[in-house]
Every structure is written in structure tokens, then in C-alpha cells.
Amino acid sequence: EIVLTQSPGTLSLSPGERATLSCRASQSVSSSYLAWYQQKPGQAPRLLIYGASSRASGIPDRFSGSGSGTDFTLTISRLEPEDFAVYYCQQYGSSPQTFGQGTKLEIK
């Protein structure tokens, strides 16, 4: 199975700053079937990005995804207070689909 490794484990930033989250796959992710989710405490995950770079419905344009092959990035251009949460990447091109271990984005 494809192992996804996210870095950093925790990212401490201030509102208004730029956040860059990384997701590295142990094998190439076919057809860029890579998604990003945001999860807040006590809530279900919310889809942000699919197909590595397409924003899901209703997601603000400060969220963007990029990458291909084994290296993917989620960028939040200007952090809003509501963006502080845990972020997971997921590959769904190979079975079993797998998730990264998550990056916690916390307020500095």
C-alpha cells in the first residue's frame, strides 16, 4: 500500500501568514488522485482539494494544492483564524486508499 508522510507534524503560524504543508508518497500517486481534508476537533473531515489541485465546492481560494508523482503541497495563502485545524492528505488512486498522519496547524 502507498504510505503518505506529512510534514511538518505541527506548524505554528500567525493569522495572515502563509502556510505550506507537505505530503510525500512512498510510490507515485496515479493520475494525481490526491486529496486534502481539514478536520477541526469533534468534527468530521471536510474536503478541501481533490485531484491534487482542484478546490472542492465552497472552498475559499486562499487554499490551493499542487504537485504530482510523489510530492504534493497544500498552501494556505493568508491564514484566517478558522484555518487552524488538522490537515490530512489522502491518495485514492490505489487500493487501499490511504491517509497521511496529519499536520496540525496551530496559532503561534
Add this chain to the structure above:
Amino acid sequence: QVQLVQSGPEVKKPGSSVKVSCKASGGTFSSYAISWVRQAPGQGLEWMGGIIPIFGTANYAQKFQGRVTITADKSTSTAYMELSSLRSEDTAVYYCAKAAAAAGKPSSFDYWGQGTLVTVSS
């Protein structure tokens, strides 16, 4: 607007089974895969398996093969996940999630249930 509503929390004894339901509304239930994803306390997300209701066949992560059964009832737009031989490590929040793409295509999950806490304790 699609909604997935799951059954309530469960407390189970080791060795027993649990069955969690996920009722869909607001969309075309049969045409999209429903998956089950679990999250142990303070941990990440783990895909367990999924089903495409229109086909009725499920596929499972190897880790759960033989212990999990996923079914769907098209008449009530409800998916079910049954996990047997429960152990303490199965204590987790179990989510159902709907595939964003139509049946048969690789897909992310665009709608999630609210989660069901299953606690396994003697």
C-alpha cells in the same frame, strides 16, 4: 444538499460485534460509493472499506478482511458497517463518507457522516 446521518454511540464488550448505520438523504444514493473510515482517539484516518449500492458488492482493506461487513439497503438509502471480534484497539469514531465521483471511478469523499463513537471495554 446531501446529508449522511449515522446511528448513535455504542459500548461493546471485547469479542462482540457492532453494526453502525449511515442514512443518506438529498442525493442519488445508489450511484455513489459509500466508504467507512475510522479514527482512533487522537489518531489519524483509516479507510476500512466501501460499497457501491447500485452494484451491491463491497471491497475491504486487507487489515479488516474477515472482520468487517459493509452492506447497503437501496430501499432506505442506508449503508451499514458491521465489525466483529471487537477488541480494545477498535475503540474509535467510525465515519461513513460519500464518494465525490460516480460509481467505479477513483474518488475523494465530499460528504461525511457526523461519526459514531464505538467504545470497546470490558
